[in-house]
Amino acid sequence: MNSNAGFKASVGGSRQGRRSFMRSGLSFGMAGMAGLAGAANSEPIGARMPDAMKTLGGTDLAYGQPSPHEQAVQRLPYQTAPQTAGFAIWRSPLQHQRGIITPSGLHFSVHHNGLPDIAPERHELMIHGLVDRPLRFDLERLMRYPMVNRIHFMECAGNSAANALSPTALNQTLGDLAGEVSCSEWTGVPLSYLLNEAGLKDSAKWVVVEGADGGSHSRSLPVSALLKDGMIALYQNGERLRPSQGYPMRLFMPGWEGNVNVKWVHRLEVVDAPAYTKDESGMYTQILSDGQIERFAFHMDVKSLITHPSGMQRLPETKGFYEIAGLAWSGHGRIAKVEVSVDGGSTWAQAQLQGPVLDRAFTRFTLPWQWNGKKATLMSRATDALGCTQPLRSEWKRKYAMHSFHHYNAIQVWRVGSDGLVENSYA
Amino acid sequence: MNSNAGFKASVGGSRQGRRSFMRSGLSFGMAGMAGLAGAANSEPIGARMPDAMKTLGGTDLAYGQPSPHEQAVQRLPYQTAPQTAGFAIWRSPLQHQRGIITPSGLHFSVHHNGLPDIAPERHELMIHGLVDRPLRFDLERLMRYPMVNRIHFMECAGNSAANALSPTALNQTLGDLAGEVSCSEWTGVPLSYLLNEAGLKDSAKWVVVEGADGGSHSRSLPVSALLKDGMIALYQNGERLRPSQGYPMRLFMPGWEGNVNVKWVHRLEVVDAPAYTKDESGMYTQILSDGQIERFAFHMDVKSLITHPSGMQRLPETKGFYEIAGLAWSGHGRIAKVEVSVDGGSTWAQAQLQGPVLDRAFTRFTLPWQWNGKKATLMSRATDALGCTQPLRSEWKRKYAMHSFHHYNAIQVWRVGSDGLVENSYA
Numbered sequence: 116m117n118s119n120a121g122f123k124a125s126v127g128g129s130r131q132g133r134r135s136f137m138r139s140g141l142s143f144g145m146a147g148m149a150g151l152a153g154a155a156n157s158e159p160i161g162a163r164m165p166d167a168m169k170t171l172g173g174t175d176l177a178y179g180q181p182s183p184h185e186q187a188v189q190r191l192p193y194q195t196a197p198q199t200a201g202f203a204i205w206r207s208p209l210q211h212q213r214g215i216i217t218p219s220g221l222h223f224s225v226h227h228n229g230l231p232d233i234a235p236e237r238h239e240l241m242i243h244g245l246v247d248r249p250l251r252f253d254l255e256r257l258m259r260y261p262m263v264n265r266i267h268f269m270e271c272a273g274n275s276a277a278n279a280l281s282p283t284a285l286n287q288t289l290g291d292l293a294g295e296v297s298c299s300e301w302t303g304v305p306l307s308y309l310l311n312e313a314g315l316k317d318s319a320k321w322v323v324v325e326g327a328d329g330g331s332h333s334r335s336l337p338v339s340a341l342l343k344d345g346m347i348a349l350y351q352n353g354e355r356l357r358p359s360q361g362y363p364m365r366l367f368m369p370g371w372e373g374n375v376n377v378k379w380v381h382r383l384e385v386v387d388a389p390a391y392t393k394d395e396s397g398m399y400t401q402i403l404s405d406g407q408i409e410r411f412a413f414h415m416d417v418k419s420l421i422t423h424p425s426g427m428q429r430l431p432e433t434k435g436f437y438e439i440a441g442l443a444w445s446g447h448g449r450i451a452k453v454e455v456s457v458d459g460g461s462t463w464a465q466a467q468l469q470g471p472v473l474d475r476a477f478t479r480f481t482l483p484w485q486w487n488g489k490k491a492t493l494m495s496r497a498t499d500a501l502g503c504t505q506p507l508r509s510e511w512k513r514k515y516a517m518h519s520f521h522h523y524n525a526i527q528v529w530r531v532g533s534d535g536l537v538e539n540s541y542a
Numbered sequence: 543m544n545s546n547a548g549f550k551a552s553v554g555g556s557r558q559g560r561r562s563f564m565r566s567g568l569s570f571g572m573a574g575m576a577g578l579a580g581a582a583n584s585e586p587i588g589a590r591m592p593d594a595m596k597t598l599g600g601t602d603l604a605y606g607q608p609s610p611h612e613q614a615v616q617r618l619p620y621q622t623a624p625q626t627a628g629f630a631i632w633r634s635p636l637q638h639q640r641g642i643i644t645p646s647g648l649h650f651s652v653h654h655n656g657l658p659d660i661a662p663e664r665h666e667l668m669i670h671g672l673v674d675r676p677l678r679f680d681l682e683r684l685m686r687y688p689m690v691n692r693i694h695f696m697e698c699a700g701n702s703a704a705n706a707l708s709p710t711a712l713n714q715t716l717g718d719l720a721g722e723v724s725c726s727e728w729t730g731v732p733l734s735y736l737l738n739e740a741g742l743k744d745s746a747k748w749v750v751v752e753g754a755d756g757g758s759h760s761r762s763l764p765v766s767a768l769l770k771d772g773m774i775a776l777y778q779n780g781e782r783l784r785p786s787q788g789y790p791m792r793l794f795m796p797g798w799e800g801n802v803n804v805k806w807v808h809r810l811e812v813v814d815a816p817a818y819t820k821d822e823s824g825m826y827t828q829i830l831s832d833g834q835i836e837r838f839a840f841h842m843d844v845k846s847l848i849t850h851p852s853g854m855q856r857l858p859e860t861k862g863f864y865e866i867a868g869l870a871w872s873g874h875g876r877i878a879k880v881e882v883s884v885d886g887g888s889t890w891a892q893a894q895l896q897g898p899v900l901d902r903a904f905t906r907f908t909l910p911w912q913w914n915g916k917k918a919t920l921m922s923r924a925t926d927a928l929g930c931t932q933p934l935r936s937e938w939k940r941k942y943a944m945h946s947f948h949h950y951n952a953i954q955v956w957r958v959g960s961d962g963l964v965e966n967s968y969a
Binding site for chain 1: 600602605607645653691784858863
C-alpha cells in the first residue's frame with residue numbers, strides 16, 4: 116500500500132528529533148497499519164449472507180435513539196451524600212466520543228439543585244437595574260430576535276478534580292476523570308441586542324445573572340464581556356436546549372467556566388459592582404499557593420486529553436499499529452498545535468489537527484503510533500493561539516494551594532502496560 | 543439602542559438597489575427590532591418568583607432527552623401502501639432547526655426494506671474483486687484504523703419531490719416539503735486506506751457497494767472518487783451511528799445524493815465497470831426533457847431553504863421586525879453567498895452567513911426584515927464556490943421530463959399573507 120495514503124503527520128524539531136520520534140514509534144505515515152485486516156482467502160467472500168439480508172427490517176422511530184447495542188455508552192453520574200441530593204454531576208464519556216461534537220444526550224451537566232421543570236409559556240427573561248428601560252421577554256418575543264450559531268466547548272471549573280486532589284492517580288476511565296467538558300453548536304440571541312435595547316446607564320459595569328432553579332444559581336459578569344460574546348442560548352445542536360442544559364434558555368459565554376453559563380436563566384440585574392454571590396465568593400474561587408484567592412477567573416485554559424487509548428481501555432493486541440486520538444481546546448481562542456509523546460515526554464511529535472479548527476471549540480488531533488509492545492507513557496500537550504501551553508501536574512500543583520482543584524489543565528499521562536492495559540498516571 | 547449592535551447585513555448591487563432593499567424592508571441594521579420586548583414597568587421585576595425556584599428539581603437521565611414540552615418536534619414519516627411496508631421516508635423537521643447541526647434523533651432517513659438489526663460483533667466489511675489481497679474487517683479491526691471527522695450535509699436525491707411533481711404548490715410545512723436533507727459531523731476511516739491495503743489492480747475502476755439490508759441496496763461508484771473522498775463512517779455527531787443511519791457502518795460520500803451513502807455496508811466489490819444495479823438503473827436515474835436519461839448524477843446541486851418563516855407558520859404579529867433565517871448547501875463545495883428577496887424576486891439583498899462556512903455543509907444565513915404587514919413573497923437564492931446558483935422552478939422544469947423529480951434545487955417561494963400565514967408557492 117501507499118504508506119502515506121492521504122494521511123500526514125508532521126513533526127517539529129531537528130533531524131535528531133525526527134530520528135527519536137521514529138524510535139519512539141510515532142510515525143510520519145502509516146506503514147505498519149496494513150495487516151490489521153483479516154485475509155479473506157480462507158473463506159470465499161460472500162459465502163455467508165448476513166441474516167439481516169434475509170428478512171424485512173424493523174420500523175424506525177419518530178425521534179431516533181442510539182442502537183440497543185450501544186446502551187453502555189451513557190453519562191457517568193457522580194452524586195454526593197443524600198443531604199445534597201439536588202447536587203449532581205453527569206460526566207460525558209469522552210472515551211467513546213469521536214469527532215468534536217458531543218451528542219446532546221451525552222453532554223456533561225452539573226446542577227446544584229436538581230432539574231427545574233419549567234413550562235416554557237410561563238417563563239420570562241427580565242432585564243432591570245441600571246438600565247433606561249427595564250424589559251421582560253417571554254419566549255415568543257425572544258424567538259423573534261436575530262440569532263447566531265457557534266460551535267464551542269464548555270468545561271466545568273472543577274473538571275479533573277480527582278487528578279488535582281488525589282495524592283495517587285486514580286485508575287478510572289477518561290469520562291470519570293475528566294468528563295466535565297463537552298462541545299456543541301449553540302444558537303441564540305446575542306446579549307448585546309437585549310442590553311442595548313434596555314439601554315445601559317453609564318454606571319452599568321456588571322450584570323448579576325440568575326437562574327430559575329431552587330438554588331437561585333447566580334453569577335456576576337462584566338458588562339463588557341457580555342456585550343462582546345454573551346448569548347441567550349435557546350438551541351443546542353440544532354434543537355431546543357435539553358432540560359439539563361437550561362431549558363428553555365441559558366446564558367452562554369464561550370470559553371468561560373461552565374457555572375457562569377447560568378441555566379434556566381430568568382433575570383439579569385445590571386449593577387455597578389459584582390454581587391459576590393455565594394456561587395462566586397465561595398463555590399467557584401481558587402486559592403493560590405501563596406494564600407491569595409483568585410475570583411472571577413472566568414476563562415478556561417488550554418487543555419488536551421488523549422481519548423484513544425485512555426484509562427481502563429485495553430489495547431486488543433500487545434503490539435502493532437494504533438492511532439492516538441484526542442481532544443484539545445482553549446478558552447482563549449483556537450488551538451495552534453498539539454504535541455504527543457509516547458515516552459513520557461522525552462520526545463514529542465506534532466499531531467495532525469482534524470476537521471474544522473474553530474475558536475474556543477474542541478479540536479480533534481490524531482497521530483499514528485507503531486507500538487513496540489513495551490511499556491509506554493502517553494502524553495499530549497496543546498498550545499493555543501495565544502501561545503499558552505499546558506503545564507506538568509507538578510507545575511500546576513506548585514501554583515495552587517493544596518486543596519485547590521478548579522481550572523486544572525495539566526498534561527494528562529496514560530501508562531500503557533505490556534499487557535495493553537491503559538492507566539491514569541502522574542508521571 | 544445602537545441599531546447595528548454587532549449585526550451586519552450587507553447588500554450587493556448599486557445605490558438604486560440599496561434604496562429598493564430599504565423599501566422592501568430588508569434592512570442593513572436592526573432598527574425596528576427594539577420594542578419587541580414587553581416593558582417591565584407595570585409589575586416590578588422580581589415580584590413573582592418562578593415556581594421552580596421554590597422546590598428541589600428533578601433528577602437527570604444517563605442519556606439525555608429533549609424536554610417533554612418539545613414532544614411535537616419529531617421526524618415526519620412518509621410511508622406508502624402496505625405492500626411496500628419496508629419502504630419509508632422520515633423527514634427532518636427543518637422548520638424547528640436552528641444552527642447547522644441536525645440532531646441525530648431528527649436526521650432524515652430513507653430505507654427501502656426497514657431497519658436491519660445487526661449485531662456489531664458479527665458484522666464484517668469485505669473488500670474483494672479486482673484487488674491483490676481480498677480483505678475482511680470486523681468492527682474491532684476497523685476501529686483501529688486512523689479516522690477523520692468532517693461536518694457535511696446529506697440530501698436524498700428525491701428531496702422536494704412534491705414541489706417538482708405537484709402541479710399546484712402544496713400547503714405543507716418545510717419538513718414535509720423538503721426535509722430529506724440534514725447535516726452532521728461524520729467520523730470514520732478513509733476508504734483510501736482500506737482500498738490501498740487491499741491493493742487495487744490496474745483494471746479497478748468502479749466499486750459496487752452493498753448494504754446488509756433485506757433489499758441488498760447497492761450502488762456502483764467510481765474508484766477515483768472513493769479514494770479522494772470516501773469514508774466508512776462509524777460515528778455521527780460524536781457517537782456511534784444510529785440504526786437508521788446504518789449502524790454499525792455506512793459509506794459516506796460528502797455532497798453526493800443520499801442513496802449512494804450505502805447504510806449497513808458489508809461488501810465492496812472492486813470491478814471494471816458499473817454493475818447497473820436496480821438502485822442505479824431504475825430507482826435513482828433522471829429523465830431529461832429531451833428524453834435522455836441521466837445516470838450516476840452523484841452530486842447534489844446548490845440549494846437553499848428559508849426555515850424561518852416557512853410553510854404553515856404564522857407570524858405572531860401582522861407587521862414589524864422579523865429575522866429571516868435559512869439553510870444553504872452545495873455538493874460542489876462551500877456556499878459563496880445567499881441572496882434573499884421579499885418581493886418575489888424584484889429586489890435581492892445579500893444575507894449574512896452565520897457561524898462556520900464549511901465545504902459541503904449546511905450554512906446558516908440570516909437577514910433582518912422589517913415587515914410592513916402587506917402580502918410578501920419570500921425567496922432565497924444560494925450561489926456556491928463554483929459560481930453555480932439556483933434556478934427558478936420554471937427553469938428547472940424545462941430541463942427535466944414531466945415526471946422527473948430527483949435533484950430538485952429550484953428556489954423555494956413562501957407567500958406571507960396579510961394575516962401572517964406562510965404558504966408554499968410556485969411564484
